[in-house]
Amino acid sequence: MDFIQKKSGREEGGQDSMSSLCPELGGLCPESGTDASLLSEPMPGKRECRVGQYVVDVASFxxxxxxxxxxxxxxxxxxxxxxxxxxxxxxxxxxxxxIQAVRQTLSSPATVVLGTIPAPKGKPLALVEEIRGRPDVKVFSVTKENRTRLLPDVVACVQSCGK
Known part of the structure; x- marks a missing residue:
């Protein structure tokens, strides 16, 4: 299974969440590149999940x-x-x-996973480090300088994992 690691948390004009997989299900906030359908104001009385200035609508996600x-x-x-x-x-x-669904998908022998994880910085994220440390995961570090040259390597790796 392969994971691509971004050098920074977001590419220029980058996307977050599942919007690139299902663009018809939600628009992107043009100023931030964040999936607008997954961010909201907190419901009164509910625990607020925040990342920076954003409140995450966990139920919608x-x-x-x-x-x-x-x-x-x-x-x-x-x-x-x-x-x-x-x-x-x-x-x-x-x-x-x-988290459970990601672990199950990664453990499925009939599924090749191609995904993105943030580069290590600050406090480690447990699931991200678990994925990074799996012996069946290949991590590519993507930078502005190498991102156009990596495509053949990524495609070859995904194809070889599917055999």
Missing amino acids: EQLALPILRNVGSCGGLGPRVCVIDEIGKMELFSQPF
Whole structure:
């Protein structure tokens, strides 16, 4: 299984969450590149999940992401499946069911996972470090300088994992 690691948490004009996988399900905030459908004002009386200035709508995130991850193994077709997860970061880790679904997807022998994780900085994120340390994970460090040259290596790695 392969994971691509971004050098910084966000590429220029980058996206967060599952918006790149399902763009029809939510728009991007143009000023931040953050998926607008997954950020909201806190509900009165509910615990507020924050990353910086953003409040994460965990319930909406789970409604979007969990069915996709849980159904990866049931997709038709021959051969291995490729599951794209962009990204596993602070916002996503507020959801314990998401963490469990990611672990289950990574452990599925019929699924190749291509995803993004943040570069190590500050306090380590437990699931991110767990993924980074898996023996079946290949980490590519993506920079502005190498991002256009990495594509053939990533494609070759995904293809070889599917055999």
